Amino acid sequence: MKALQAFAAVMRSGSFTLAAAELHVSAGAIGQQIQKLEAMLGYPLFQRSTRQLWATAAAQTYWQQLQPILQQLQALHQTTPRTDTVRMTLPPSFASRWLAPRLEHLARQHPHIRLHVHTSIQPMDLVQEGFDLAIRYFTGEDEGLESQLLCPDEVRVFCSPSYQQQLSLWQVDDLSRATLYATPLQPYWAAWFDRFSSLTPQHVQAIPQIHVDQGVIAIEACSRGQGMLMISPVLVADELANGRLMEPFPCRLPLNHGYHVVHRPQRLSTAARTVKAWLLAEAQQTTG
Template sequence: MSTPRRLLPSLSSLRALEALDRLGSATAVAEELSLTQSAVSRQLQAFEHQMGLDLILRDGRRLTLTPAAQKYAGDVRQALEQIAQASLRLRIAPDGGTLNLAILPTFGMRWLVPRLPEFARLYPQITVNMNTRLQRFSFASEGFDAALHYGQADWPGTGHLLLRHEHLLPVCAPSLVRDRSALTPKDLLRMPLLHIETRPDAWADWFRAQDVALTGSLTGPLYDQFSTITQAAQHGLGVALMPDYLVEQDLARGHLVALHGAPTEAHGAYYLVWPLEKAQDPALLRFRDWLATQAEPEDPLPR
């Protein structure tokens, strides 16, 4: 279906509109786009004329967007990012194609990256681009070919490959406990608990797995990454519930101590996830088939 030309503004007008929404002033827009303020104003006027709408609020020399234009700019921002990413892939695309992968920062660095040299040796013609993401995202809006995802295999419209289960262990600084051999799981309720943003129910699930009844909410400071919560635990700020593979070295060196003997399997696991419409992409197929040979959930991670 052919889109009417009047609904396809020039890229220069769209860039000026998006930048004004993001930066808040015509002066900043002009500096970012290497234009004069007059040129920016002309681009915005041309956009208004093409749309047949008043979208710019003018107060002297100050320019702001109407609420409708602000919403439009947010939608356009995603489209401009996709165009930029597609253009970059076109410029650097090797003969074997590219794979744009979203990764979890800690698991990606500790599990995937040490294995990638083998993939590069087997498929030197394929380029793997990686971006870290902590929260869920939309494949449609961000244009990733696949993602390393933690949780349940429940993304609609996707396929998945199980990579590894996660086993959790409560740990803290040695200075925080005198006799950890006498501690029971219930005793941990009286200690400061550290929480990880991506696992909001981890402590509640762990206590239930230990048959400890909870009578209220579990409070405590919240951290966004495992690297920061590990540092907090090492400095005695509380007890962290950590994947066992991430604290092996700290336990061996005495920086942390475990407060429970055996790791407990978490409800979630690590997966490779991909949108179904890209399931037959040649680069993704090769990467997925290779990764299946690495997906041994109980295999120790490389150090």
């Protein structure tokens, strides 16, 4: 459908640039969709020169066949009850630990909005992939995006009460007896030990570490008394509240990273603005 939308916009405007402006994407994204459609159809749709763009005869015929179908779809859309679709991408751990418990609030407050959630460890290209919003863990500085802080972060460590008792972890240096869990978003064990312990770098290096690419795995393991966890406190709020995890040492490192809601620097749809405002309001309740 995206390829057809791109083709229709180019045929109406006669320009990849104008079509991109109409659909709020880049000219490169339009070009990619046209290439996909050409590959599917098996013939070229446009001829290009430095300053001009021509639709081929095959494109003209295809356009004549396509217009009635698009008109029917438009008529169907106008008779369908109003819904607004918002596509959002975010890290899997934040999606499962922070967003998921709150989705019912969004559905109750804004029942007309259809939120499509995509999770990815790596940041997605909002333009190429067609996302309206994203939640990213970074400094918030990106010239190509508008960014607003959702949840600040800091380096903190957690374990289960039973794990602390079992290994007698009463001081930071006692962690030489522990197993450390590390995640990609908070790989700061060395810096944390350097700040708060008297252990040498060699001693710290000798402590067993388990590296996992998703925080939910580390949370579950450490909640079951398998090690020490370094992770964003916003991701373990439930475990702290029900006592499955605790913070054994009040040793915290400040970070300039945090979870930010971001989008392209253009006017958002009404539905996307609503979802963004809802996210910020929910985060305000979380951080108090």
